[in-house]
Amino acid sequence: MMRHMYVIVDFSDAMADQDLKPTRYLCTMKLLEGFIEEYFDQNPISQMGIIITRNKRAEKICDLAGNPRKHIKLIQQLVQQAWSGGGEPSLQNALELAHSSLKLLPPHASREVLILLGSLTTCDPGDITATIELLRKVGIRCSVIGLAAEVHICKLLARVTGGDFGVALDDIHFRELLLQHVLPPPSATPVPSSNSSPAPTAEASLVKMGFPQHHVSGLPATDGVTKQPPQQGALTMCMCHLDAKEEDGGALVPRTTSGGYFCPQCCSKYCELPVECKACGLALVSAPHLARSYHHLFPVVPFTELPVTQESGIVSCHSCLYRFTQHDKMCYRCETCYQVFCLDCDLFIHDTMHVCPGCASNRQTYGLAGSGSSELAHESSTGALTGLGISKLGSSIRSTH
């Protein structure tokens, strides 16, 4: 769930090619912006960094960070500036750079690299298979999306480290391939390896996290277990904008506001969550950020397809009152609550909402959080979560005002 991903973007000569409109580079940048937004929307406690490769070198243009705004602003700036890439890409340099940063992370975090490669060649200083073996040993999962054609070394890299390899046919397919990486990968994939030892899977550990409250001037500060934040009404500087510059590159202007989130360990102030405290290193999140990932653990059971016939007596969709016409061949039924839904509702429920309206309204089934998935949870690859665990989850992680 806590993912750390590096995106390696190719800035070589091959990206100026115009087979993706307007150029491969501009198309990639636009789709990357959308990808970053979706990624942080679906994985709010994850981090992402960006590396580019050009002129046989690799540069890290954005460190691993949890706030999407910085990345998006950077990409927009790059698009507006003139084309600054060129030369040949260097896959090995980029991978070594990502590796040097990812190996420092704790073992419970999932480490991933996504490579967007438009060139068919790479210029490397050493043996790239040694780098690939190194990545496999550390457990970094590399995936490649090629824009030109299938390249053997990319396929080998993806296969050895347990990632995916795809080649984009056009921009719509490219977008689909990108969005496949928004979903969190399964935690324990068996990595096929011929002779060496199996790669280490991400270990589980308890991560210390803080849940700060938002204090605004005029409202009383909470007491109790933690230290007191500063007096309400006082203007204080926030730690996230200490290094902020003015828009036109002027002098350093730290931001002072009267409200914000105070770290429970060291009382430094931050404007928004999730963030890692710069002073004490504690990860600060709020409960909805954790809740946003729960639907991966409790998915809605797929509905069964039924033909729409006159005799079956199925008139309309249960949730949106859409009347089935003679053009609709199929309807979809949930096997837990036996309600019938139309195709649009089926897609909406499974892709976006992750709640079956029929099951959630029924007193016998609403607590199963995914409609009948207590058996499914037993067999799911993410762990042996029992039905008891689901109700505990619901009754414990809640906030009172």
Place this chain on the structure above:
Amino acid sequence: MADEVESSLLIVIIDTNPSQRIFRDGSQTLTQILESVIAFSNSHLMMKCNNKLAIIACHSQCSKYLYPSVNAGDEEMADDGDFRNMQQVDGQYEMFTLVEKTVRKAIHKLISSSDHDEVESLQGNGSSCSGGDSLLAGSLAMALCYVHRLNKENPSSRKMNSRILVITASGDSASQYMNFMNVFFTAQKCNVVMDVCSLDQDHGLLQQGCDITGGLYLKIPQMQGLLQYLLWVFLPEPPIRKKLVLPPPVKVDYRAACFCHRELIDIGYVCSICLSVFCKFSPICTTCHTVFKTAAPLPLRAKKKRIKLT
């Protein structure tokens, strides 16, 4: 050139669960609530000619649409809500008569059928299964599906803003936490604003939902003034709200509660597999039974002995 008039979709979810305290305390409460809601809905339809409306009742065993009418072949109304065949009250706009009659008919049917089910279940196993929390998350999910369908059917030239108003008197229901959070995030993604009008007690999860989607939460001090509060506070559409001075947002506590003691905590330990929160370090996660590696103790270094100089 005609201006684009943005139409507005309002979905009202009425909590009709009979086990709520306000229904036990007074016998006319449901009638009063329904009449206020019908008057409010008609006011909404009156604001613009292309405003849309839906009303859902969240009952003890199921959630049903009160308006638009689900059934085909009603004696009074045709299946698409055609009001040509309806008996009209003189002087009332036909649309309003349609809303009123449809809602009254549907609620009558809903309550009489649920009474029938309850009597049957009482005779069957001797225990009533109608008590308990209101299953609002299911009604919210249905409302979101309806919004999704109308957004698809709406031609892209016309803009439509959507909002959901929940009128409830029930309290917090922690067992529906997951369903509620999924619904809130979906509403946020679809730009649907969720307002809550609470009649009796505060509802913590719905407050979070209003905060997440950018809606209004209001707890009404007096039931008699329900229609007034609805018209003053909840009638304006979301784009207009920034020009008005509306009740201030409630401060919502987003801290998590630990699994072991169910207390709100400031610092906790989160299992990286299942994301359950604990207040103390423990070697095994009680939800997913993963074993955690505890830090090994540091190896002891042999101390250098001081040599006494004689």
